[in-house]
Amino acid sequence: MRLVQYDDQPLGAFIDPEEYARLAGVIAHHHAELVEKRRDGAMLGWFDYPQRIREETLSAVHSVALRIREEADVFVVIGIGGSYLGAHAAIRMLSEGETGPEVVFIGHHLSSWALERLRARLHGKNVFVNVVSKSGTTTEPAVAFRLLKADLEARYGKEGARRRIIATTDPSSGALRAMAERYGYTSFDIPRDVGGRFSVLTPVGLLPMAVAGIDIEAVLSGARAMMTALASPDVETNAAYRYAAARYILYQKGYDVELFAGFSPRFEAFGGWLAQLFAESEGKKGRGIFPVAGQYTTDLHSIGQYVQEGRRRLFETFLWTDEEGAEVVVPPADDDLDGLGYLVGRDVQWINAQAMWGTLIAHRDGGVPVSRIVVSRLTAETFGALVMFFERAVAMSGSLLGINPFDQPGVEAYKANMFALLGKPGHAERGAEIRRKIEALQTRDESDA
Numbered sequence: 407m408r409l410v411q412y413d414d415q416p417l418g419a420f421i422d423p424e425e426y427a428r429l430a431g432v433i434a435h436h437h438a439e440l441v442e443k444r445r446d447g448a449m450l451g452w453f454d455y456p457q458r459i460r461e462e463t464l465s466a467v468h469s470v471a472l473r474i475r476e477e478a479d480v481f482v483v484i485g486i487g488g489s490y491l492g493a494h495a496a497i498r499m500l501s502e503g504e505t506g507p508e509v510v511f512i513g514h515h516l517s518s519w520a521l522e523r524l525r526a527r528l529h530g531k532n533v534f535v536n537v538v539s540k541s542g543t544t545t546e547p548a549v550a551f552r553l554l555k556a557d558l559e560a561r562y563g564k565e566g567a568r569r570r571i572i573a574t575t576d577p578s579s580g581a582l583r584a585m586a587e588r589y590g591y592t593s594f595d596i597p598r599d600v601g602g603r604f605s606v607l608t609p610v611g612l613l614p615m616a617v618a619g620i621d622i623e624a625v626l627s628g629a630r631a632m633m634t635a636l637a638s639p640d641v642e643t644n645a646a647y648r649y650a651a652a653r654y655i656l657y658q659k660g661y662d663v664e665l666f667a668g669f670s671p672r673f674e675a676f677g678g679w680l681a682q683l684f685a686e687s688e689g690k691k692g693r694g695i696f697p698v699a700g701q702y703t704t705d706l707h708s709i710g711q712y713v714q715e716g717r718r719r720l721f722e723t724f725l726w727t728d729e730e731g732a733e734v735v736v737p738p739a740d741d742d743l744d745g746l747g748y749l750v751g752r753d754v755q756w757i758n759a760q761a762m763w764g765t766l767i768a769h770r771d772g773g774v775p776v777s778r779i780v781v782s783r784l785t786a787e788t789f790g791a792l793v794m795f796f797e798r799a800v801a802m803s804g805s806l807l808g809i810n811p812f813d814q815p816g817v818e819a820y821k822a823n824m825f826a827l828l829g830k831p832g833h834a835e836r837g838a839e840i841r842r843k844i845e846a847l848q849t850r851d852e853s854d855a
């Protein structure tokens with residue numbers, strides 16, 4: 407049975423089969439190019455990493471995770487963007503949190519309130535910290551790490567802190583690698599040829615998953631099974647390429663917003679990972695589909711009105727699991743005052759399925775192209791398969807758009823301004839110019855007031 411199924415039947419009203427056929431040649435060409443670039447050492451290490459991960463790396467992840475699971479009450483993962491979203495998605499989707507330490511994420515914002523709250527929560531707890539940063543210089547995680555490192559040292563002494571810190575970073579360069587060497591932290595490498603948002607199946611995601619009790623062998627085996635399923639460049643049989651083709655065809659027709667709608671809270675954090683994967687990979691040169699992650703049926707009561715009747719530029723990708731992993735049946739009630747008698751004995755997942763189909767037909771009839779990504783169950787294996795499916799899809803989708811899906815030059819703009827304002831050495835020059843622009847905004851604000 408296929409781990410991930412792409413159901414594009416509902417797109418029939420929006421895409422003619424001929425349109426896929428017309429893209430077959432260009433897709434086969436981009437596929438060959440991706441395979442070739444992978445061989446040439448471009449940022450495509452993720453393409454087959456689950457097959458190439460070294461036994462020593464896996465066993466080191468297992469043994470560090472075991473030590474943490476035995477000793478820690480709280481495991482803090484510090485990272486931003488690709489350095490935390492994948493692990494966050496996996497843990498929110500799969501971990502029951504019944505055994506092992508609580509896993510918390512920080513370093514993905516600059517909220518002093520959240521930092522202080524976390525530090526207070528850690529008092530009296532046995533704490534381990536995994537700081538994840540490929541560059542080793544990203545401000546948000548660096549600030550969080552400096553604070554937590556100081557707290558750990560104050561509490562456990564330098565040696566006690568050292569054995570509680572695990573660094574996941576570039577194999578040889580960057581500030582975090584230098585710190586790991588200087589202080590002797592346990593460390594894991596982020597492969598050079600794997601970019602942040604493609605790194606969830608490397609130690610970046612695998613260590614937090616293993617600490618949370620997720621079967622990482624199953625995650626990797628699901629990804630490998632998906633690699634096999636996606637080996638062909640044929641748009642008719644390669645589901646990830648068919649999905650990429652559908653996105654591209656819709657984009658050409660003016661649909662430039664994609665709403666990923668998960669019909670289970672277990673997809674919520676996964677939606678965050680997806681949004682980053684697609685936005686950071688595709689939003690370049692004034693092109694790209696803007697990804698948004700939503701929760702159905704929750705958001706049908708908030709953004710649903712817009713989806714049904716707002717401006718027609720949006721398409722939806724439903725994320726659906728056939729089984730939720732729990733059976734919850736509507737019980738009888740003597741009075742039936744709530745009028746739910748007609749649902750007695752029905753499983754809530756069955757009700758959810760009717761909501762999904764009802765929504766699909768309503769939105770499609772309202773002019774919204776809808777397709778579905780379907781898994782039978784949310785397991786470690788399907789998580790790995792989903793990751794590989796979407797990574798392969800975005801690689802093709804970016805290639806079709808004519809952009810490089812593996813860089814993120816635009817992320818530097820805010821950083822350059824922030825560094826200039828912060829007075830970071832080497833960035834001060836721009837400071838005066840940016841301050842002038844800010845003053846102009848503030849002067850206008852004051853005169854408006």
Ligand code: PA5
Nearest residue numbers: 487488489539540541544602603
């Ligand atoms: O996908 C990416 O490359 C980014 O989202 C990075 O993961 C993010 O900016 C964090 O970078 P770093 O791991 O260098 O701290």
